[in-house]
Amino acid sequence: MVVQLLFALCLGLLSSGFSVSTALAQPAPADSVPEPTPDPLEGFNQPVFQLNLKLDQYVLRPIATGYDAVMPDAVQRGVQRFLRNLGVVERFANNLFQGKFPRAGQEVGRFLVNTTLGGVGFVDVADPLFGWKESPEDFGQTLAVYGVDSGPYLVLPFYGPSTVRDTVGLVADSAMNPMNYFLSTIQLLAVRGGTTVVGAVNYRSLNPELFEDVDRYSVDLYGAVQDGYLQRRAKQIEE
Amino acid sequence: MTRLRLAFLSIVGISALALSAQAWAASGSPTELIRAGIDRARSVLDNPAYQGTDKRQQRLEKVKESVISIFDSQEIAKRTLGVYWKDRTEAEQKEFIEIFTALVEKTYASSLDRYRKDFQVVFDQERIEGNDAEVDSRIINPTQQKTFSLNYRLHQVNGKWLIYDVVIENVSLVRNYRNQFYRILGKKSYTDLVETIRTKIQQLDTAPQTGTGL
Numbered sequence: 001m002v003v004q005l006l007f008a009l010c011l012g013l014l015s016s017g018f019s020v021s022t023a024l025a026q027p028a029p030a031d032s033v034p035e036p037t038p039d040p041l042e043g044f045n046q047p048v049f050q051l052n053l054k055l056d057q058y059v060l061r062p063i064a065t066g067y068d069a070v071m072p073d074a075v076q077r078g079v080q081r082f083l084r085n086l087g088v089v090e091r092f093a094n095n096l097f098q099g100k101f102p103r104a105g106q107e108v109g110r111f112l113v114n115t116t117l118g119g120v121g122f123v124d125v126a127d128p129l130f131g132w133k134e135s136p137e138d139f140g141q142t143l144a145v146y147g148v149d150s151g152p153y154l155v156l157p158f159y160g161p162s163t164v165r166d167t168v169g170l171v172a173d174s175a176m177n178p179m180n181y182f183l184s185t186i187q188l189l190a191v192r193g194g195t196t197v198v199g200a201v202n203y204r205s206l207n208p209e210l211f212e213d214v215d216r217y218s219v220d221l222y223g224a225v226q227d228g229y230l231q232r233r234a235k236q237i238e239e
Numbered sequence: 240m241t242r243l244r245l246a247f248l249s250i251v252g253i254s255a256l257a258l259s260a261q262a263w264a265a266s267g268s269p270t271e272l273i274r275a276g277i278d279r280a281r282s283v284l285d286n287p288a289y290q291g292t293d294k295r296q297q298r299l300e301k302v303k304e305s306v307i308s309i310f311d312s313q314e315i316a317k318r319t320l321g322v323y324w325k326d327r328t329e330a331e332q333k334e335f336i337e338i339f340t341a342l343v344e345k346t347y348a349s350s351l352d353r354y355r356k357d358f359q360v361v362f363d364q365e366r367i368e369g370n371d372a373e374v375d376s377r378i379i380n381p382t383q384q385k386t387f388s389l390n391y392r393l394h395q396v397n398g399k400w401l402i403y404d405v406v407i408e409n410v411s412l413v414r415n416y417r418n419q420f421y422r423i424l425g426k427k428s429y430t431d432l433v434e435t436i437r438t439k440i441q442q443l444d445t446a447p448q449t450g451t452g453l
Contacts, residue, residue: 036421077384217346219439220419227418228410235409 037153037226045155049222052160056204064204071205078122079202083195084134085114085121090173094137098145103135110134136236139176140169144237153226158200161229269372269393269400270365272309277360279305284354299348311394311401312340318403319416323424331429338436339416345443357381370395 039045068076088111095104110126118125126132143165144150151164162170174180179188204210218224280302283289289298316339317324317332327335359379366373372393379386392404392411404413423432 223419223422227415231410
């Protein structure tokens with residue numbers, strides 16, 4: 001129910017006519033870009049951004065540091081691969097929606113091989129054995145390929161930088177998870193919440209310098225993160 | 240000698256000169272230029288005489304010396320100010336190039352602290368179109384099994400290739416700084432921006448090994 005409401009809200013925002021272009025593959029000539037990235041939702045984004053920084057500083061990083069101290073790096077990388085393996089449904093579906101059939105097939109192949117031969121996904125054997133690489137596609141990218149404009153920059157609590165389109169995508173991918181259909185709501189929340197938290201802690205412990213780096217490298221942290229996200233997203237969609 | 244023959248010989252002579260000048264200018268391809276720069280930097284970083292925290296400042300100075308010549312500092316600084324550049328006086332522009340270069344140096348000094356001898360640099364592609372070039376490379380950290388892409392954008396100035404932008408993991412340095420500066424300039428004055436940059440440089444000086452705010 002919450003999922004449907006969020007979905008409706010995002011569609012509403014999208015169709016209200018924002019149009020922000022995020023596809024800038026070439027460096028724009030020095031004189032032609034007159035303004036910073038349009039940020040109509042900045043009033044909402046800034047506080048959420050600050051909240052996320054605090055969440056990272058006081059919750060995620062301490063937990064990840066403790067986790068990092070007990071988990072060997074190799075195991076952490078294994079956990080990351082295990083969790084990535086579970087994302088096969090959305091990658092398969094979105095590759096299909098975008099017409100990338102060989103890649104969709106490879107995703108299925110990877111899942112089967114890595115789940116069986118790769119210790120339920122802890123080890124990636126499909127790549128060294130068959131050369132099948134992961135093709136990370138999500139519904140946000142699919143929408144972009146179909147010409148849906150990105151809508152304004154949006155910072156999500158906990159998840160971080162996004163755009164209205166990509167948020168719709170996030171919700172849609174969530175809905176595609178088969179677990180939605182055979183687990184009760186409570187079980188679903190527990191399982192989805194659990195994997196998200198483990199994923200976040202694990203990722204954070206593999207990248208301890210994450211926020212220190214962005215903080216160091218920027219004069220305006222919010223602007224740096226915003227631009228960094230949008231540039232990387234544009235590149236992902238291009239591929 | 241007939242006039243025609245003289246004319247013909249002149250044309251051949253001049254073309255030969257022009258071609259050899261062209262060849263001379265192009266013999267340092269962008270990739271070779273960058274590779275040489277990286278090699279120079281590495282020879283400093285690997286040199287036992289510059290190891291250790293006490294030698295850090297010296298080390299960084301030496302690395303800067305070895306690579307500064309392949310960067311077009313003026314162009315980089317100019318691009319980060321974008322449309323705001325032409326409104327600045329010559330003195331302000333000069334000042335901005337100085338402080339921006341200092342900012343980038345101090346910011347990236349900490350990346351150099353993470354350098355390890357076993358890092359590998361792989362050059363993937365070079366594309367040249369007239370006076371512009373792009374060189375794609377990757378840095379591989381074998382111990383942590385991490386790779387990141389590092390692409391360079393260059394242009395020719397007086398026959399010499401110079402870097403005017405660096406793209407790290409698909410994020411262009413120039414664009415990223417420009418977004419930050421535009422945001423500040425949109426709400427505050429140019430003097431405020433200069434002030435902000437100077438404060439940041441100071442912060443980086445006093446806490447070189449760690450982040451500054453978090």
